[in-house]
Amino acid sequence: MTAPLLDLRGLSVLYPGEHGATLAVDNVSFTLRREKLGIVGESGSGKSTLGRALLRLLPQARITAERMTFDGMDLLSLPERAMRHLRGRRMSMILQDPKFSLNPIRRVGDQVAEACRIHLRCSRAEARERSLAMLEAVQIADPRRVYHLYPHEVSGGMGQRIMIAMMLLPEPDLVIADEPTSALDVTVRLQVLRILDRLVTERGIGLLMISHDLNLVRNFCDRVLIMYAGRVVESLPAADLERARHPYTQALLAAQPRIGGDRSPLKVPERRADWKEPIGPQP
Amino acid sequence: MTAQDAPETASDISANPTGHRQRRLRLRPGRILGQVISIAVTLFGLLLLTFVIGRMMPVDPVRAIVGEDASPDTYMQVYRQLGLDRPLWEQFLIYVGDVLRGDFGTSIRTGRPVIEDILAVMPATIELATFAILIGAGLGITLGVVAAANKDRWPDHLIRIVSLLGHSMPIFWTGMIGLILFYAVLGWVGGSGRVSDFYLGLVEGPTGLLLIDSLLAGEMEVFRSALRHLVLPASILGYASAAYITRMTRSFMLDQLNQEYITTARVKGLSRSRTIWGHAFVNIRVQLVTIVALTYGGLLEGAVLIETVFAWPGFGQYLTNNLMIGDMSAVMTCVLLVGVIFITLNLLSDVLYRVFDPRTR
Amino acid sequence: MTALPRSTGLPLLRPLGNILRALLRNPPSAFGLTIIGLLLLIALFAPLLATHDPHAVDLDNTLRPPGGGHLFGTDELGRDIYSRLVFGTRITLRIIALVTVIVGPIGLIIGTASGYVGGLFDRIMMRITDIFLSFPALILSLAFVAALGPSLNNAIIAIALTSWPPIARLARAETLTFRATDYVAAARLQGASTLRIIVRSIMPMCLPSVVIRLTLNMATVILTAAGLGFLGLGAQPPLPEWGAMIATGRRYMIDSWWLVTFPGLAILLVSLAFNLVGDGLRDALDPRQMTGRAMP
Numbered sequence: 032m033t034a035p036l037l038d039l040r041g042l043s044v045l046y047p048g049e050h051g052a053t054l055a056v057d058n059v060s061f062t063l064r065r066e067k068l069g070i071v072g073e074s075g076s077g078k079s080t081l082g083r084a085l086l087r088l089l090p091q092a093r094i095t096a097e098r099m100t101f102d103g104m105d106l107l108s109l110p111e112r113a114m115r116h117l118r119g120r121r122m123s124m125i126l127q128d129p130k131f132s133l134n135p136i137r138r139v140g141d142q143v144a145e146a147c148r149i150h151l152r153c154s155r156a157e158a159r160e161r162s163l164a165m166l167e168a169v170q171i172a173d174p175r176r177v178y179h180l181y182p183h184e185v186s187g188g189m190g191q192r193i194m195i196a197m198m199l200l201p202e203p204d205l206v207i208a209d210e211p212t213s214a215l216d217v218t219v220r221l222q223v224l225r226i227l228d229r230l231v232t233e234r235g236i237g238l239l240m241i242s243h244d245l246n247l248v249r250n251f252c253d254r255v256l257i258m259y260a261g262r263v264v265e266s267l268p269a270a271d272l273e274r275a276r277h278p279y280t281q282a283l284l285a286a287q288p289r290i291g292g293d294r295s296p297l298k299v300p301e302r303r304a305d306w307k308e309p310i311g312p313q314p
Numbered sequence: 315m316t317a318q319d320a321p322e323t324a325s326d327i328s329a330n331p332t333g334h335r336q337r338r339l340r341l342r343p344g345r346i347l348g349q350v351i352s353i354a355v356t357l358f359g360l361l362l363l364t365f366v367i368g369r370m371m372p373v374d375p376v377r378a379i380v381g382e383d384a385s386p387d388t389y390m391q392v393y394r395q396l397g398l399d400r401p402l403w404e405q406f407l408i409y410v411g412d413v414l415r416g417d418f419g420t421s422i423r424t425g426r427p428v429i430e431d432i433l434a435v436m437p438a439t440i441e442l443a444t445f446a447i448l449i450g451a452g453l454g455i456t457l458g459v460v461a462a463a464n465k466d467r468w469p470d471h472l473i474r475i476v477s478l479l480g481h482s483m484p485i486f487w488t489g490m491i492g493l494i495l496f497y498a499v500l501g502w503v504g505g506s507g508r509v510s511d512f513y514l515g516l517v518e519g520p521t522g523l524l525l526i527d528s529l530l531a532g533e534m535e536v537f538r539s540a541l542r543h544l545v546l547p548a549s550i551l552g553y554a555s556a557a558y559i560t561r562m563t564r565s566f567m568l569d570q571l572n573q574e575y576i577t578t579a580r581v582k583g584l585s586r587s588r589t590i591w592g593h594a595f596v597n598i599r600v601q602l603v604t605i606v607a608l609t610y611g612g613l614l615e616g617a618v619l620i621e622t623v624f625a626w627p628g629f630g631q632y633l634t635n636n637l638m639i640g641d642m643s644a645v646m647t648c649v650l651l652v653g654v655i656f657i658t659l660n661l662l663s664d665v666l667y668r669v670f671d672p673r674t675r
Numbered sequence: 676m677t678a679l680p681r682s683t684g685l686p687l688l689r690p691l692g693n694i695l696r697a698l699l700r701n702p703p704s705a706f707g708l709t710i711i712g713l714l715l716l717i718a719l720f721a722p723l724l725a726t727h728d729p730h731a732v733d734l735d736n737t738l739r740p741p742g743g744g745h746l747f748g749t750d751e752l753g754r755d756i757y758s759r760l761v762f763g764t765r766i767t768l769r770i771i772a773l774v775t776v777i778v779g780p781i782g783l784i785i786g787t788a789s790g791y792v793g794g795l796f797d798r799i800m801m802r803i804t805d806i807f808l809s810f811p812a813l814i815l816s817l818a819f820v821a822a823l824g825p826s827l828n829n830a831i832i833a834i835a836l837t838s839w840p841p842i843a844r845l846a847r848a849e850t851l852t853f854r855a856t857d858y859v860a861a862a863r864l865q866g867a868s869t870l871r872i873i874v875r876s877i878m879p880m881c882l883p884s885v886v887i888r889l890t891l892n893m894a895t896v897i898l899t900a901a902g903l904g905f906l907g908l909g910a911q912p913p914l915p916e917w918g919a920m921i922a923t924g925r926r927y928m929i930d931s932w933w934l935v936t937f938p939g940l941a942i943l944l945v946s947l948a949f950n951l952v953g954d955g956l957r958d959a960l961d962p963r964q965m966t967g968r969a970m971p
Contacts, residue, residue, distance in 0.1 A: 083577075086580075086581060088577060088580060088581070115583045115584075115585060116583065117583070118580065118581055118582065118583035119581060119582040119583030119584075120583055123581055123582070124581045126574060126577060126578055126581070127574075128574070131573065131574035131575065132574045132575055132577065132578045133575055133578065134575040134578070134579070134593050134596075134597070135575070135597065136596055136597055136671065137593070137596065145582060145584070146582045146583065149582070149583060149584065149588075150583060194578075197578075197582070198581070198582075
C-alpha cells in the first residue's frame with residue numbers, strides 16, 4: 032500500500048479569545064489516500080475549520096498536532112513560502128458560495144487563468160488556452176463567451192463550475208471541497224457534483240468533502256468521518272453507514288428524510304456530552 | 315456628500331460591501347432628470363446664500379466705489395446704478411439674471427470683470443492642487459493599504475500616528491516651518507511665489523500652468539525654478555489631505571480583506587502582495603475615485619491658507635485679498651465658484667463610479 | 676429600544692460612560708483625553724501658571740530667544756510667549772464651548788424636527804443642509820466673517836453656522852429610527868403633542884450620538900478658528916489667540932523662529948488630541964473594525 036497523501040494525528044485548532052480560548056478542532060486523527068473522504072457534521076462541529084487548518088489559512092488560530100504531513104512534508108513547520116507553492120498547486124479548496132468566493136470585479140476567465148500563470152509559469156496565451164479547455168471540461172458550453180463575463184453575470188451553478196475549473200486547473204493532488212453545493216439550487220447540485228466526481232476520479236485526485244448533508248456524502252464518498260463538537264466520533268466506509276454504532280451518527284441518520292418513509296416529523300438529534308467519545312475502529 | 319459630510323467609514327459608502335447583484339444602477343431618464351432638478355435647486359440655493367451674505371457685508375458698496383469725498387448726488391447716482399434702491403427680492407432677481415448672463419460684477423480694485431480676474435488666477439491654484447492631490451493620493455492610498463494589511467500591528471499604529479499628525483497640523487503653520495527649514499536654513503526649495511522673481515513674466519500662456527508652459531516654451535530654467543517653488547506647498551497640502559485618504563483606504567481594504575474571494579486567492583497560492591494589490595485593491599479603486607475627488611475639492615480650503623503663506627498668486631490669495639478690502643462681488647463670486655466646483659466634483663465622482671464598476675454597467 | 680425612557684439622564688450617560696472606558700483602554704485616545712484634560716486645567720489655573728502678564732509690553736526685551744526668564748522667548752513687543760500661550764487656552768476653550776453650545780441645539784432641533792415632522796418641511800430643511808454642505812467649512816466661514824466683520828465672537832458664529840448641517844443630518848437619521856419605536860407610539864397615543872414628543876422622547880435618545888459627532892468635529896473647529904485668526908478675521912490683537920500670534924510672528928519668522936513655532940505646536944497638540952479621541956471613538960463605535968481579520 033502506498034503512503035497516505037495526508038496523515039493527521041492529534042490535530043487541534045485553538046482560537047484564542049478575550050473570554051478564554053475556543054477549541055474548534057479537538058485531537059483529530061485520520062489519513063487520506065487518493066480516495067474520496069467525507070466529513071459530516073452539523074454547523075459548528077469544526078469541519079470547516081479543519082479544512083482551512085490543513086491549508087494554513089487561519090492566521091489567528093493556534094494549530095497543534097503530533098503529526099500533520101502532506102505527501103511526507105510537515106505542514107506545521109513548512110515555511111510560508113513553501114506553503115504557497117503547495118496551495119493551489121498541490122492542495123486546493125473549493126469554497127462554498129461562488130457569489131462570494133469569486134472576485135466580483137475581475138473577469139472569471141482571468142481568475143481561472145491566474146493559478147496557471149503563477150504555478151505553471153505559462154505564457155498569457157497558454158494560460159488562456161488551458162483555462163478555456165478547463166472551462167469546457169466542467170461542461171461550460173461556450174467557454175469563449177463565459178471567459179469574459181464578470182461573476183455577477185453568471186448563475187450560481189455556473190459560478191461553482193468555474194470555481195472547480197479554477198481549483199483543478201493546476202492538477203492538484205488533494206482537493207478540499209467545503210460544502211461545494213450547499214449554496215446552489217437543488218436542481219443544479221447533482222450536475223455540479225457529477226462534474227466534480229468525474230474530474231476527481233479521472234485525475235486520481237484525493238478529495239476531502241466537507242458537508243452537513245449525510246445523504247450526499249454517503250452517495251458520493253468512499254469513506255465517512257462523523258464530527259461532533261470538534262472531534263471525529265466515528266469513521267466508517269460509506270457503504271456501512273447503516274451499521275453505524277455511535278449514537279450521534281444514528282441520530283443523524285434518523286433525522287434524514289426518506290421517500291416512502293413515515294410522515295411523522297423528523298427527529299431532531301438531541302445533544303449529550305458523552306457523544307464526544309469516539310466509537311469504532313480509529314485510524 | 316462633501317468635505318464636512320464626507321463618509322466616516324467604509325460602511326457609509328458601500329452599504330453592502332459584499333453585494334453582487336443588489337446594486338445595479340442604470341442610466342434611467344427619470345434618474346437623470348431628478349439629478350438635474352436637484353442640482354438646479356442646489357445652485358439656486360447657492361445664489362441665495364451668496365446674495366444674503368453679500369447684503370450682510372458691513373462695507374458700504376457705494377462708498378467703496380465713489381470714495382470718501384464724493385458728493386451726496388454722486389453717491390445717490392451710484393446707489394441707484396447698483397440697484398440698491400429697489401426691494402430686496404428684486405435685487406436678488408437682478409443678481410440671478412446677471413449671473414445667468416455671465417456677469418459677476420466688476421472688481422473695485424482692478425476695474426475689470428470679476429470673472430476674468432478669477433479665471434486669470436485659477437491656473438496657479440489648479441497647478442498647486444493637482445500636484446498636491448497626486449502626492450496626497452499616492453501617499454494616502456499606499457499608507458492605507460499597508461495599514462490594512464498589517465492591522466493592529468506596528469505599521470498600522472505608525473501610519474495612524476503619521477496620518478493623524480498631517481490631519482492635525484494647522485496648515486499655514488506647517489507652511490511657515492517648512493519655509494524656515496527647507497528654504498531659509500537648508501536652501502533645498504524655492505521661497506515664496508510660483509517662480510523666482512528673476513524669471514517672472516518670462517513665460518506666458520497658453521495653459522497658465524507654469525510647469526507645462528515652460529516645458530512647451532523650452533525654458534528649462536523656468537521649469538526647474540517653478541518646480542522648486544511648487545514642491546513645498548504642494549507637499550504640505552498633499553500630506554494634510556493624505557490623512558483622510560489613508561483612513562478611508564484602510565477602512566475599504568479591511569472590508570475587502572474579510573471577503574471570501576480573498577480566501578480563494580490565498581487557496582490559489584497567490585503571494586501576499588498579489589492578493590492585496592491584485593485582488594483586494596482592484597475592488598476599492600472605484601470607491602477611492604470618489605474619495606480622491608472629494609479631497610480635491612477640499613484642497614481649495616487648504617489653498618486659501620497655504621497661498622497666503624507662500625504668496626502664491628492663485629484663487630485663495632485672490633479671495634483673502636478681496637476679503638480685506640471688502641470687494642463684495644469678488645468675494646461672492648469666489649464663494650459661488652467653490653460651491654459649483656464642489657457640486658461638479660460630486661457629480662463627476664458619481665459618473666466615474668458608474669463607468670468604472672462592472673456591476674453598474 | 677422599546678423601554679420608556681423614564682429618567683432622561685440614563686440613556687445619555689450609560690453609553691457615554693461605556694465609550695469613555697473604551698477610550699481610556701486605548702493608549703492613543705487615552706493620551707488625547709489627557710491632553711484635553713490638561714488644556715482644561717491650564718485654562719482654569721492660567722493666572723497661577725503664567726510667569727508674566729500676557730499683555731505686558733516690554734520694549735527693552737523684544738524678540739528674545741527662549742531661555743533666561745522667558746521659557747518660549749518674547750515677541751516683537753517683548754511679551755512673554757509662554758504666558759500668552761497659557762492664556763490662549765482660555766480662548767481655545769471659549770471657541771470649543773461656544774461652538775458646541777450653538778451647534779448642538781441648532782443641529783438637534785432642526786434634525787429632530789425635520790425627521791419627526793417629515794414631508795415638505797423635511798425636504799426643504801435637508802435641501803438647505805445640502806447647500807451648506809456644498810462648501811468647504813473654511814471658505815463659508817470666511818464669507819460669513821466677511822459679512823459680520825472680523826472678531827473672535829463673529830468667527831465663532833461663522834464656524835457654528837457652517838458646522839450645524841452634519842449634526843442636523845445625524846439627528847434626523849436617528850430620529851427616523853426612533854420615530855417607529857413603541858415608546859414614541861405610546862407617547863403619541865397618550866395624546867402628547869408633537870413638540871412634547873420631540874423634546875421629551877426623541878431628543879434625549881439622539882443626544883449621545885450628537886455629542887460624539889461634535890467631538891469628532893472639534894479638531895476641524897479648532898483648525899478653522901486658528902485659520903481665521905491667522906487671516907486676521909478671528910480674534911484681534913492683542914488677544915493671545917494662537918492663530919493670530921502666528922500671523923503677527925510671520926513677519927519675524929526667519930530670524931525669530933520661536934514666534935511662530937510654539938503657538939503652532941499648541942494648536943497642533945490640541946487638534947491632535949481631539950483627533951486621537953475621535954479616532955478612538957470611531958473604532959469603539961464601528962463594530963466591523965473589531966472583527967477584522969488580519970492577513971497572515
